[in-house]
Amino acid sequence: MRRKEFFLFCFLLCFIMKISFSDEIAEKGRQVYDLWAKSVITVRASINISISENEEESVSQCTGMLVQPRGVAVLALSALDPSVLLDPEVRKGVMIRINYVKMIFKDDKEVNAEVLLQDKDRDIMVIRAKENLPEDIAIVSLEDDNVTGVKVLDPLLMFMQMGKIAKRTHSVSVLRVESIVDQPFLFYTVDQGRALDVLSSPFFTLEGKFVGLGVVRIMEGWKEEVEGNSMVIIMPAKQIISVIKEALSIVGNEKGKTDNK
DSSP: HHHHHHHHHHHHHHHHHHHHHHHHHHHHHHHHHHHHHHGGGEEEEEEEEEEEEEEEEEEEEEEEEETTTTTTEEEEEEOOOOOGSOOOHTTTTTTEEEEEEEEEOOOOOOEEEEEEEEEETTEEEEEEEEOOOOOOOOOOSSGGGGGGOOTTTTTTEEEEEEEETTTTTEEEEEEEEEEEEOOOSSSEEOOHHHHHHHHHHHHEOOOOOEEEEEEEEEEETTTTSSSEEEEEEEEEEEHHHHHHHHHHHHHHHHHHHHOOO
């Protein structure tokens, strides 16, 4: 085989392998989409923000994910309450009151919800439905065999639910792990150009295992002018689970106190 023909053969082989790999990602991704897309909802909240004598209502919405037990959902706190991004000194003068929280499903059905926990340090909010959920949903299991860690350059599936203009259709994108940071705690990063999409979106592997949730990492006290003090990261599943367990534990303790009265 002449050199020119050899290089042409190598080029065609690489091209075919690339197409084959892309098709494999697409095929596996569609299976995970069918499995977990209906666990992704929109969460809408009305928040009263009071600064000094001024008070203003803000209505915002973001992506959330339904988890076990049924009726519980997790999302990024900062996606609904941006005051958590403020400097701690400034935040002291800001009063936040949540008027209502709603879960919105693909058929535009709205379900009233309540806040179980707001973790400002880890930027996580846990909420629970106050009414029955639609039957045609998926609920992500948080058992050990359904969660996993990742490696650099692993492909991840990011799920979102689009707005009313797109009929609340679910969407999925393939992003790759760009870095793994292990101090002061473990977290992952993906394309920072899509930070707004990543925030509050759940991530899964091509095998359908839950990897984590997009949240904001804030470095308080950071005064460097040429660098920001925050970035959007993926909080690993095990840390998300610990916050959810804490929220359910608080609710359980409160119920126990009520029952004993």
